[in-house]
Amino acid sequence: MLETHAVSLIYRNGEGVTYAVNKVNVAVKHGEFLGLVGPSGSGKSSLLYLMSGLKDANEGDVTFEGNSYQAMRNGKLIDLRRTRYGFIFQQHFLINYLTVFENIMVGALEQSEAARKRARALIGELGLEARSNRLPWQLSIGQRQRVAIARALINEPAIVFADEPTASLDQTTGHQVVDLLAQYRGHGSIVFVTHDPEMLTQADRVIRMRDGEIVGEEKRNGKG
Amino acid sequence: MLEILRNMSRRKVRTGLTIFGIVVGIFAVTVMGSMTEYFNAMIDNARKGAGESIIVSPKGGIRAALSQADVGRIERVPGVRVAIPQVSTFFESLGSVSFGPPDQVIGMPPEKILDLWSEDDLAAGRWLQRGDMYQMVVGTSIAKKEKLALGSVLEWRDKNWQIVGLLKETQTAPDGWLIAPLDIVQKTIKRPNLITQINVVPEDSAQATALAAKIQDEVSNVKVQTLDEQLDAIEQALAVFNAILLSSAVLAAIIGGLAVVNTMIMSVSERTPEIGLKKAIGATNGNIVGEFLLEAAVIGFLGGAIGFLLGWGMAALLNLGASEALGGSEIFKITPRLALIAIGLALGLGVIAGLLPAWNAARLDPVVALREGA
Numbered sequence: 001m002l003e004t005h006a007v008s009l010i011y012r013n014g015e016g017v018t019y020a021v022n023k024v025n026v027a028v029k030h031g032e033f034l035g036l037v038g039p040s041g042s043g044k045s046s047l048l049y050l051m052s053g054l055k056d057a058n059e060g061d062v063t064f065e066g067n068s069y070q071a072m073r074n075g076k077l078i079d080l081r082r083t084r085y086g087f088i089f090q091q092h093f094l095i096n097y098l099t100v101f102e103n104i105m106v107g108a109l110e111q112s113e114a115a116r117k118r119a120r121a122l123i124g125e126l127g128l129e130a131r132s133n134r135l136p137w138q139l140s141i142g143q144r145q146r147v148a149i150a151r152a153l154i155n156e157p158a159i160v161f162a163d164e165p166t167a168s169l170d171q172t173t174g175h176q177v178v179d180l181l182a183q184y185r186g187h188g189s190i191v192f193v194t195h196d197p198e199m200l201t202q203a204d205r206v207i208r209m210r211d212g213e214i215v216g217e218e219k220r221n222g223k224g
Numbered sequence: 225m226l227e228i229l230r231n232m233s234r235r236k237v238r239t240g241l242t243i244f245g246i247v248v249g250i251f252a253v254t255v256m257g258s259m260t261e262y263f264n265a266m267i268d269n270a271r272k273g274a275g276e277s278i279i280v281s282p283k284g285g286i287r288a289a290l291s292q293a294d295v296g297r298i299e300r301v302p303g304v305r306v307a308i309p310q311v312s313t314f315f316e317s318l319g320s321v322s323f324g325p326p327d328q329v330i331g332m333p334p335e336k337i338l339d340l341w342s343e344d345d346l347a348a349g350r351w352l353q354r355g356d357m358y359q360m361v362v363g364t365s366i367a368k369k370e371k372l373a374l375g376s377v378l379e380w381r382d383k384n385w386q387i388v389g390l391l392k393e394t395q396t397a398p399d400g401w402l403i404a405p406l407d408i409v410q411k412t413i414k415r416p417n418l419i420t421q422i423n424v425v426p427e428d429s430a431q432a433t434a435l436a437a438k439i440q441d442e443v444s445n446v447k448v449q450t451l452d453e454q455l456d457a458i459e460q461a462l463a464v465f466n467a468i469l470l471s472s473a474v475l476a477a478i479i480g481g482l483a484v485v486n487t488m489i490m491s492v493s494e495r496t497p498e499i500g501l502k503k504a505i506g507a508t509n510g511n512i513v514g515e516f517l518l519e520a521a522v523i524g525f526l527g528g529a530i531g532f533l534l535g536w537g538m539a540a541l542l543n544l545g546a547s548e549a550l551g552g553s554e555i556f557k558i559t560p561r562l563a564l565i566a567i568g569l570a571l572g573l574g575v576i577a578g579l580l581p582a583w584n585a586a587r588l589d590p591v592v593a594l595r596e597g598a
Binding site for chain 1 (some may be wrong): 235504590
């Protein structure tokens, strides 16, 4: 469904060149939970940015359902992110003057009744019914991250890109977040970046990265 | 829209101060503008009522005057239907406070008044007629100021004058006029033969300009202008005054606009992670620019609307004061055009002030913006 083809992300510092991602080939299958793990600076987040189109590759290309990012004009790539992808980051990035419900609707493609119904359903599934009219500062960190998950899932994306979503959470809350995300596996794929292998017990496949390169791959749950 | 208002209400003091900056500027634009609107209306009204009469005034210094012989010479110029001599003198001493044309006592021969005016110009009473002596027809503002009604008696220059007619409001100089028989006014001011102006009515009003030139050629020591030419000259002088008045007010509004720039830059800086998130999940540069421009426009509009309403209130208050002190002159005129200019200016300033910060917000790299918030 999504593939990277010898994709690289290069940072230039004066005369020097640093490969944040170095000619990486990865394929994400439909409905797959793919874990990207590695120490800080290994290039796992950079690879997620390339896969999701948040960064342009300096070398190589990315394709989604056979369509090349390079061939897409910028507007089309933005459109792809809006319509087919969902995003969760280490910080929840909730808008602090909007309620839980409104924050979820920020991600909605349109402010339709169908979207509002879906937002209410997600609020129920994520156990936030009693807090749908609260503002972000009135929630716990775990609850805020659950709202961020709901915002990412509002359009039922083909792929959810999660960049260290558990890094600011304790182990218990972190696992709850992973469990919630893992439930989405049947509807779409998940690309989950973390430095903590403990968070990937539910992944179908785990790719290990170091210095911008893939240094290992492990299939789990009999899938992938 | 609701989202924008809620975001603005988060920083009440800052938003309030920014709006206040615009309010002050637009308040100044409204008050100053209402004064220029008053002058514009005065000129427009005068032009409407001007017809095609020709004004002949003496050439030379302030002491120069016309004579009955000049009236005769002008009446002999072919094309002149009638020449009406007039003497004008200030109703009060020059030291009194006045905005716009001063109140004046105008002396005219009663038998020629209807060549220049019509019965329609009267709100009540009658025009002066042959045989009248200490009778007057008065304009609306002087009537209000001196509390004059039909039959009232006014004391001026130690004489009692009876009010026999009230003019309709013209919103021009005649509102402050007291019209009395020429010979009686000349006698009262102790200048028996003084004529300060001659009003010429042409036989063919379409030929007024040509006739003015002919009179200028044939009668010496006079200055001849059509009323329109006179109004043009006044309008030109007022244009400079208006420009100075309005540019100082617009400058105040622009300074208010700078406050919007500052606020929007701070807003973009504070909301960098929010911008990063919105861009990551698919907001276009246009969406981001639109959002910030709308916020700046809302600030501009609110500032403009409040500033205009306050300016309107101030103009009404000043008019009330002026009405009491100056006898009914309304020197601040609020017009729909002024409302449109004041609020439009505020809105435009808001949008222009928001352009650069909005564009900067739109250009943010989503990943960099998100990292700043992490």
